[in-house]
Amino acid sequence: MANQAESIRASEPDGKGKASMQLELSINGRADERGRYLSWTPSPCELRVLDPEGATSPVAVTLRAGTGSVAGLMFRDPAGAPPGAELTLTLPVDGTPVAFSVAGEFGRASLDDRDTTIEIVEGGGAPVASVPVMVRVRKNATALTPDERDRFIAAFALLNNRGDGPFRAFRDMHVREASEEAHFEAGFLPWHRAYLLDLERSLQAIDPSVALPYWRFDQPAPALFDADFFGESLRSGMVRFAASNPLQFWATDGRQGVLRTPWFAPATEPARTDTGVPVLTEEETLLLGERAGHRYGDFVVMERQPHGAAHVSFDGFISDIPSAVRDPLFFLLHANVDRLWAKWQWLHGRFDPALAASYVAPDPGRRVGHNLADTMWPWNEITSPPRPPTAPGGPLEGSPATAAPGPQPAVQQMIDLQGRFGAAGRLGYDYDDVPFE
Amino acid sequence: MDPRQYRQQVEQSLERARSAGPSEESASEPAASQDLAAMLAQARDGSADPALRARTLLRASRVGADDDAPITLALELLADEAEPAAVRHAALDLLQLAAVTSARFAARRPEYLATLRAIIETPDLPLRERALGVLARERDAEAQRRLLEGLADPAKALVAPEVAIPLLGYDLEAGSFPVLRQVAASDAVSLPARIEAARVLAADPGSRDLIEQLARDRAEPEALRQVAAAGLHANDPAAARRLARELVLATDESAEVQATSLTALAFPAERAEHAAGREEAAAGGGDEGDEGDERLRERVEELAQQATSEDLRKSARAYLARAKPR
Secondary structure, eight states, rough: TTTOOOOESSSSSOOOOOOOEEEEEEEEEEGGGGGGOSSSEEEEEEEEEEEEEOOOOEEEEEEEETTTSSOOOOEEOOOOOOBBBBEEEETTTTTTOOOEEEEEEEEEOOOOOOOEEEEEEETTEEEEEEEEEEOOBBBBBBOOOOHHHHHHHHHHHHEEEETTHHHHHHHHSGGGGGHHHHHHTTTTTHHHHHHHHHHHHHHHHHHHOOOOOOOOOOOTTTTTTOOOOOOOEEEEEEEETTOOGGGGGOETTTTEEEEEEESSSSSSSSBBBBTTOOOOOOOHHHHTTTTOOOOOOOOGGGIIIIIIIHHTTTEEEEHHHHHHSSSSHHHHHHHHHHHHHHHHHHHHHHTTTSGGGGOOOOTTSSTTTTSSTOOOOTTTTSSSSSSSSTTTTTHHHHOOOOTTSSSSGGGGGGGGGTOOOOOOOOOOOOOOOOOOO | OEEEHHHHHHHHHHHHHHHOOOTTTOOOOOHHHHHHHHHHHHOTTTTTTHHHHHHHHHHHHHHTTSSSHHHHHHHHHOOTTTTTTHHHHHHHHHHHHHHHHOOOGGGGGHHHHHHHHHHOOOHHHHHHHHHHHHHHHHTTTTHHHHHHHHHHHHGSSSSHHHHHHHHHGGGOOHHHHHHHHHHOOOOOHHHHHHHHHHHHTTTGGGGGHHHHHHHHHSSSOHHHHHHHHHHHHHHHHHHHHHHHHHHOOOOOOOOHHHHHHHHHHHSOOOSSSSOOSSHHHHHSSTTTTTTTTTHHHHHHHHHHHHOOOOOHHHHHHHHHBBBBOO
């Protein structure tokens, strides 16, 4: 049944031999369950009558979140009316699909797969069908339920597979020889956005209910640096995981374990360096470049602070570029970096790649890979100089929920995260605290 | 929540931040050259308060991000044993931050590593540990030699053995394994050191018997047995599965060791491509060695319900959830 289009039985037989009507709901361009993952950004949907047996006139149905749904849903019609918790559609019996969109209600995300339903009500009667969905967003790691945490850890451990799994390619993408592909230049943020997306989609191929959480490094995070989650640091610098935590088998470069010593007390302090330099707060980060008009070129200095400061708030793997990815915490650190960028974009309207302030102006003197139109290594699989000699991992992982950014994305395809300037460009994820507005 | 209301909340928090004024860290306006020179002079001034010098040095690196002078000064201060600890640690902070954020740093890396090599015997132990940590990540041969020498002869140790061993793990040479086996096997060595030795030895096929012995031996500390059991799953998965079964079936075994064993059985090493889809991933546990093992399954079901250890109950439930359908 998985991955096959599912029709929805609507209108139970009336006992007089009238057969039930079949409907087909497609979400994110798919009629199967693989498309049923939503975020705050509207997902395109279509509803049509498959088999109008017995129906002779257009069918009016109302869509809403089903009773007991954990997440909230917001429906929009293509005519542009404001979104609402319900939407009434009129379905032609000839099978012509009716388009609409659905999104999660900001602030009310799912906690587990299929914990929310789209309920279809015919006329003013009782629900005649319901379709399980998930409103899946990237959350603060300290806000995860134990079940969310454990599913994420399990998927990550499987991806690593004791050092033998597909995670090896991600490790091999972030090495000294490839530093300039992803750092020290404007493309720092788009490259890492693509990198995280690639990894997240690989996790979702294992468990589609998983989203990459973020480490809010300007706040204490006791629940994250815990033996049940990303581990407690021992005097040796190695991290101890609980006996039930599969990350205890985490291995990279042929060695088991994670080496990480914080210079701060994670349970009670935000991140800071050995000599007490704190990471910039979220507000300080969002105000970077304010005097110059909130231009990307003034914002991307956040590579140093808070990003760099967060990395060197530890001793161990994560404190240097070539070894950082050996610590899985890297991805939660960078999810926060990406979240800060997304929030800055939302605050100041910087999603349009054609807007000068959304990125830096093209410069032929800039290293390739950092101009808007440049494709990014390793996904472009270019291994001729000045690119690195190998391109681990191949094309960027696809998603059942969206076609963007494509297998070999350019920098500009990573700007419009929510597809505001071309719905086809939405990347298929959102952060819990960055709305679609 | 209405996004417009949320925007207002965020704008209010930004306004509060504006009112509070920029922190020392966020005041990142580029400095005029004379301002940078003045900062560097203050950071260099041995008569000034060390904490002030440290802050000034770090501020100089922010405002002079496109200038090599802060890096040059940091290297000098780090190398100088006469400098206060606060200043030297700030210098190393500056250099580590530059290493991860500045394209200019690549050209200075050889000097950086040379400076770190020069201070691996500094009386400042935390600084020594940091220096060795960077050098170990760089696979510096001299640092590796000195760390190994310190394990073999504690009188020559630069850092505690439990600190040295993970650093050796960056670049293990075959010659390291005999020393590490001695450490792991010796109850005259500190437990933390034995634990780290056992962890590193997971990568050594020649240490398989020792690791299994440590995992089995109930006289050994629980934490050591756990790490050894986890290591055996990397070293020899088939042997680890057999041992895990034995440990789980035992009725008087350490709960934590049993939990580690069950977690390993629930997440076996998969040699093929990773599972696609939740159902397939859920079926990954209890691989071919466990299929049809009714005795094991019954025992795990019992543990899932009755174990007093929360970790063990959790591991048991994870195993059952991931086990292949009967």
